[in-house]
Amino acid sequence: MAKIAVVTGASRGIGRACALKLAQEGFEVWANYRSNEEAAKSLEDEIQSAGGSCKLLKFDVADAEAATAALAPLEEEPAAVLVNNAGITRDGLFLTMSRENWESVINTNLSAFYNVTKPVLKGMSKAKYGRIVTMSSVSGQQGNKGQANYAASKAGLIAATKSVAQEYARWNILANVVCPGFIATDMVDGLPAKEISKQIPQRRFGKPEEVAEVVAFLASERCSYVNGAVINVNGGLFTG
Ligand code: NAP
Numbered sequence: 001m002a003k004i005a006v007v008t009g010a011s012r013g014i015g016r017a018c019a020l021k022l023a024q025e026g027f028e029v030w031a032n033y034r035s036n037e038e039a040a041k042s043l044e045d046e047i048q049s050a051g052g053s054c055k056l057l058k059f060d061v062a063d064a065e066a067a068t069a070a071l072a073p074l075e076e077e078p079a080a081v082l083v084n085n086a087g088i089t090r091d092g093l094f095l096t097m098s099r100e101n102w103e104s105v106i107n108t109n110l111s112a113f114y115n116v117t118k119p120v121l122k123g124m125s126k127a128k129y130g131r132i133v134t135m136s137s138v139s140g141q142q143g144n145k146g147q148a149n150y151a152a153s154k155a156g157l158i159a160a161t162k163s164v165a166q167e168y169a170r171w172n173i174l175a176n177v178v179c180p181g182f183i184a185t186d187m188v189d190g191l192p193a194k195e196i197s198k199q200i201p202q203r204r205f206g207k208p209e210e211v212a213e214v215v216a217f218l219a220s221e222r223c224s225y226v227n228g229a230v231i232n233v234n235g236g237l238f239t240g
Pocket of ligand 1: 008009012033036037039061085087137138179181182183184186187
């Protein structure tokens with residue numbers, strides 16, 4: 001039976017590329033999304049028409065009850081892989097940032113780590129195997145003007161993942177972080193790509209597939225001694 005890989009925010013962008021790659025690698029993908037039915041259905045079709053297996057899970061990762069209910073079956077039938085990828089931005093300078101925009105980003109990006117990882121980890125700890133990959137960002141490493149909420153959430157994910165990595169390594173559950181720079185998805189659609197690319201040593205935005213390559217390694221059994229690591233996928237934008 002195929003091993004299960006849960007990917008949050010799998011309907012579009014980086015999560016979609018991760019879901020496709022993991023399906024190619026033989027995982028049964030449990031693809032979470034929030035609202036975009038059309039994108040989710042097209043992911044399912046693409047995986048299935050390539051002979052893979054995909055189950056769509058519609059829930060808001062910020063909703064603890066919904067996440068727990070959707071992921072409860074994984075206590076009995078553990079997932080091998082969890083990719084914590086779903087994320088949003090609500091940018092604005094700090095003094096003009098509404099509480100709502102602060103909270104929605106923290107809840108969707110950071111509290112979702114708690115909501116989703118906990119039920120999945122329960123099964124993994126019984127199985128004594130797991131690979132957890134969490135999508136942070138260069139903003140979480142450096143901070144970024146206009147992104148106090150987003151940067152805080154992404155920095156929190158790094159610390160949370162490093163903690164889980166240390167807690168569960170004994171049971172062969174490894175947890176790592178990927179920090180993308182600018183990746184061409186809907187999330188960065190409105191940004192001046194030409195201008196920004198001048199600041200990137202590789203002079204271009206990355207592709208979702210380039211992030212998925214790294215995720216696929218961290219999600220695999222080939223990843224056997226990388227744990228608590230923060231891997232940059234940013235074209236050299238930040239090298240710390
Ligand atoms: P995207 O193109 O905007 O796609 C976001 C995905 O997350 C969609 O599948 C969306 O589902 C899902 N999603 C959003 N909120 C959700 C929620 N509350 N519950 C469940 N699913 C939710 O974003 P992306 O650029 O691929 O970003 C993916 C991850 O990489 C994010 O964590 C982001 O912060 C991080 N990242 C991105 C970049 C970049 O340059 N793109 C850089 C650094 C880090 P629906 O389709 O249903 O809306």
